[in-house]
Amino acid sequence: MLPEVSEPEAVRHYVRLSQQNFAIDTGMYPLGSCTMKYNPKVNEWAARLPGFADLHPYMPEDLVQGALELMWRLEQGLAEVCGMDRVSLHPAAGAQGELTGLMMIRAHHRSQGRDPKKVLVPDTAHGTNPASCALNGLRAVPFPVGEDGIVSPEALAPFVDDDVAAVMVTNPNTVGLFETHMHAIAELIHAKGGLVYGDGANLNALMGKARPGDLGIDVMQFNLHKTFTTPHGGGGPGCGPVGYKALLDPYAPVPVVDRRDGRFVLDHDSRPASIGRLRSFYGNFGMMVRAYAYLREMGAEGLRRAAELAVLNANYLRVRLGETWHVPYQTACMHEVVISDRHLKQTGVTTMDVAKRLMDYGFHPPTVYFPLVVKGAMLIEPTETESMQTLDEFVEVMQTISDEASSEPARVTTAPQVTRLRRLDETRAARKPVLRWTAPEKPHEPSSASGETAGTRL
Numbered sequence: 001m002l003p004e005v006s007e008p009e010a011v012r013h014y015v016r017l018s019q020q021n022f023a024i025d026t027g028m029y030p031l032g033s034c035t036m037k038y039n040p041k042v043n044e045w046a047a048r049l050p051g052f053a054d055l056h057p058y059m060p061e062d063l064v065q066g067a068l069e070l071m072w073r074l075e076q077g078l079a080e081v082c083g084m085d086r087v088s089l090h091p092a093a094g095a096q097g098e099l100t101g102l103m104m105i106r107a108h109h110r111s112q113g114r115d116p117k118k119v120l121v122p123d124t125a126h127g128t129n130p131a132s133c134a135l136n137g138l139r140a141v142p143f144p145v146g147e148d149g150i151v152s153p154e155a156l157a158p159f160v161d162d163d164v165a166a167v168m169v170t171n172p173n174t175v176g177l178f179e180t181h182m183h184a185i186a187e188l189i190h191a192k193g194g195l196v197y198g199d200g201a202n203l204n205a206l207m208g209k210a211r212p213g214d215l216g217i218d219v220m221q222f223n224l225h226k227t228f229t230t231p232h233g234g235g236g237p238g239c240g241p242v243g244y245k246a247l248l249d250p251y252a253p254v255p256v257v258d259r260r261d262g263r264f265v266l267d268h269d270s271r272p273a274s275i276g277r278l279r280s281f282y283g284n285f286g287m288m289v290r291a292y293a294y295l296r297e298m299g300a301e302g303l304r305r306a307a308e309l310a311v312l313n314a315n316y317l318r319v320r321l322g323e324t325w326h327v328p329y330q331t332a333c334m335h336e337v338v339i340s341d342r343h344l345k346q347t348g349v350t351t352m353d354v355a356k357r358l359m360d361y362g363f364h365p366p367t368v369y370f371p372l373v374v375k376g377a378m379l380i381e382p383t384e385t386e387s388m389q390t391l392d393e394f395v396e397v398m399q400t401i402s403d404e405a406s407s408e409p410a411r412v413t414t415a416p417q418v419t420r421l422r423r424l425d426e427t428r429a430a431r432k433p434v435l436r437w438t439a440p441e442k443p444h445e446p447s448s449a450s451g452e453t454a455g456t457r458l
């Protein structure tokens, strides 16, 4: 049954909910490895144009030439940025892009009469990497990165044998460092018939500067929500295109958008060895429109500048935070910097407490306890759109929290103090989520009037 509420009541309900949430539109969101960069509003305008928004996926090709052209142009643009021969726009998220790339790798090996099962994954990898291997019937074999936080070909070599289907390398990696040995890594793997998968989730720091395709990578995914300013799709209604070299083209998901005699067509038939469909219809078209709008708005120079600023901002924080906080990797970083709670050991204050306290000061917490290779890690990614003033404010707040940890630790360990809801039982929220609103039992108990819904109780 739908609740009988007036328009103002409905509006107030949703505005109130939005005010209880933290958003990039209200403050800095330094969630390392998630690249919460600002999504320009022009993207939304473009995606809502009736010629795009009102399309139906069953419309005949002749009536959707503009949409197909946009997809084709987006593919060309992304291929240029990553240095690959082609790009499939089907996958709905970065993780599904990984799965797609690995399926293509597997199909390639099978076409050669081989079926190697191992995928080498460094111990700094994002959790989706081994998960994608497992989903595709492959075995993720972890190997340690060097002391310097990056993959060393010498450390990798003992793991490389005839059963290696691929190596998966994230570049820049999840501790914010550039993998400088990509060519040597690719040579090692290619020599045994394996392929190189590039997790391109962190392309924001590379675009316009270096191209994965030129570094020896055979196939990679983009996370459009991280690099091309589309909204985060919660792992679902997003877009994680896959760029690949020509040798993998026979296995690309279908249909593929092609241009023939000046017309745009959906080619379902010319790849009999295709891995098939990954998504219903053609993927999440609205995301493609947003990404294309961003690409055109920025141009080549703009994308390069965004990468430069993202790296500059992260390094500014590395140096300024390093005045107080432990920075495990002292070398210049790329898009994100990892710090730890090491200097707070005597105070009893932990990374989790610092993350909660940041909310009291109007900042979203960074990623915590990841990467796993750094104890008490906080992974901070400011992105290119934060001003120096905001970065300085963030540094000051981090300094204040560090001081509080010594002088009044309880203030930090009981944070957040000023948010709508205080510290929550996160384990219970994850194990027993309350996802449906239920009417309060007592008639006058604060309900939606105070803004609390079952959902926000999480």
Ligand SMILES: Cc1ncc(COP(=O)(O)O)c(C=O)c1O
Pocket: 033, 034, 093, 094, 095, 096, 126, 128, 129, 170, 174, 199, 201, 202, 223, 235, 238, 240
């Ligand atoms: C390095 C890395 N790889 C893969 C992913 C998975 O992407 P998605 O969340 O779009 O599935 C992420 C997510 O942010 C990531 O940071």
